[in-house]
Amino acid sequence: MLNGKKIVLGVTGGIAAYKAATLCSRLVQRGADVHVIMTESAKQFITELTLQTLTRNVVYSDTFDEREPSVVSHIHLADLADLVLVAPATANVIAKMAHGMADDMLSTTLLATTAPVMIAPAMNVHMYDHPAVQHNMNLLVQRGTLMIEPSEGQLACGYVGKGRLEEPDTIVDVVEQFFAAKASGNNAGQVSYVSAPAINPMTTQTATEAQLLTGKKVVVTAGGTIERIDPVRYITNDSSGKMGFAVAAIAQELGAEVTLIMGNTQVSPPANVQVIRVLSADEMYDAVLSQWDEADIVVKAAAVADYRPKEVYKEKMKKTGDTLSLELIKNIDILETLGKQKTHQFLIGFAAETNDIERYAREKLERKNCDLIVANDVTRAGVGFGTDTNAVNIYDREGLVEELQVMAKEDVARQLLSIAAERIAGRN
Template identity: 65%
Template sequence: MLKGKTILLGITGGIAAYKAASLCSKLVQKGAKVHVIMTASAKQFITELTLQSLSKQRVFSDTFQERDPSSISHIDLADSADLVLIAPATANIIAKMAHGIADDMLSTVLLAATSTVMVAPAMNVNMYQHPAVQNNLNILAERGIQFIEPGEGLLACGYVGKGRMEEPETIVSCVEAFFERNDKANTGKLAGKKVVITAGGTVERIDPVRYISNDSSGKMGFALARAAKEMGAEVTLVAARTDEQPPRDINVIRVQSADEMYGAVSAVWEDCDILIKAAAVSDYRPKERADTKIKKSGSTMTLELVKTVDILETLGQRKNHQLLIGFAAETGNAEMYAKDKLVRKNLDLIVANDVSVPGAVFGADTNIVSIYDPKGLVEELPLLSKDEVARRVLSVAAERLPEEGL
């Protein structure tokens, strides 16, 4: 998967820089051409000669050390990259990336790079949890930067917690998975397939000016629709109330209530191959809807609610060839609730996220999710843009579709 790929490996000044030697070696062994860029601080932990010997390539660290007068090194490096990988990534380089600072070779290359950038943070647990660092990580995630979440355990500083750079073997696996997902041969994984996606929050009217709804921007559903189309699928998007306009060039069915969404989904259910229910559907609706605005009277108001149709459970009972995928937005114990929902509603996959965690809140451009099937955890994704989460969810789904003719 890495043969013929050019990877820029940025190494910054943390004790985890020693792991970069093993990482570089493993990437080269997999067939990648690795150009190493070191910061001045990184060279306090590991030498250029070590990385040059392992990469079999010149190591870069000085923006002004131009050895070829016919080219500009930081631009050539940026243009050559299929992937930029920063490992370890200190709080300093993360801040520079977030705010566009270019004061050394690595940060200058990062501003010029147009390829995907993947970051493996490494720092003290308190530094990692600092609001400034978390804000910078969110800024980068919203721009599409991909992250390899740090592990938890004993850190070099003596603290125990989250902040340890992932092991080289895990990082290499993440790099391989990235190229597998983005290989041109995979763009047609859903060619000829019909994919139905629900998005947004349903609206249950109390009267003409008031309603019950759920928090949902529709962004995750829209990202899934874009990703499915990119992979060659014929996409139908059933959208309730959303904060943004849906993607262009996609068949959109607009609905308001849970009943309307159920009717729209039922109409396309039999003919679809994959249905992903990313919408936040109201569990209850007012038993009676007033035709005119209810006037204020008294200090309290009683509103009787009745259950709406459980669309996901109903489809789970009716499915035959379809792949049915649900979402579980929780505020704690996400794994337990997601697994229970998957079994109760006869789903093939469920995507769980804790919406109380920074980066995974409603309306954000990022998400942190775990994907489960009836056997357990399929994949745990770090903080990623919703577009990247969508691509990964659909890649997992595509792998589970029956082969043609079977």
């Protein structure tokens, strides 16, 4: 139902803005043409480049930054939309919509559009329950705005209650149902206050997927390692940990017992998973071994240093000349060691490459006795270290299993773990 539909997606400044990457990815996968408008505060949580890469369309945030001289951007977007979807919708943007304010690109476009408007609120439970917010939402519903109610659960602020942004999959399903009802001649506009779980009951397929890894123990490594030179200097790499964190989060969502072994990272780990923090390659090796015997799936997404300084100075090194030589010695190859020791474990490795991707990935898979290898070209935009998106090729001993174009790292993780679950089921 979304094939060819033009959806203007408004992303506003709450912590749930990070889910906009997955939402964009899902909409595009189902054939929608997505045009994103971000508020300035939303850019504090997720970058324009991430959403531009996923949608393959320019991302707008400034009313006065006219990209195309032949049109007025906010009028053009307002006119082309088959649906304007605001997700997440903060209390602030809901208030603007209710009272007709137009002080940025998103609120101006919302006033100018005649397309249906759907919003998915996300905020603290007490904010959501505040009489002013409830009044504003009811006012919008009375005007015909479609509302996807937030779900209940653990909120980013630490509270438990209603206010979580509905999951991207559910939002996309609701959008599809809206267009299906419209196509069939039903008055979709009569559905004004949507409780997402009610309009979108879990299908058998979704329920099965949610239990793919139930009873399995999944060990994930993430981030880079730190190899000390002296108390203030070290060798490391650009790994952010985001890919490994995405794998850990999705594994838990699919029912697994997850242990995340994390090195040096730029972001916080997912909630409610067991975390073991390490620094060096040696520490990571010891941590993985401590979980190895009981593990069903091991995903080595960490970027482990190949070498470490032979001598670690106890005091800060002083400048003594124009050059400095460091002698490095090889670290233990954790993935190769695990490959030699595995019995029942399903072992997944990662290969970040800059050229000859397939050749190096398949050589690594054979040499290290992996069941799957996930390879990516880290020279591509929106791929690899530090990004919220990735594009990978997944190989087994027979060759290419699946090629995944640029998508949210959570989507890559879901595809990867689904393949692993099928392979394990086949073994059994």
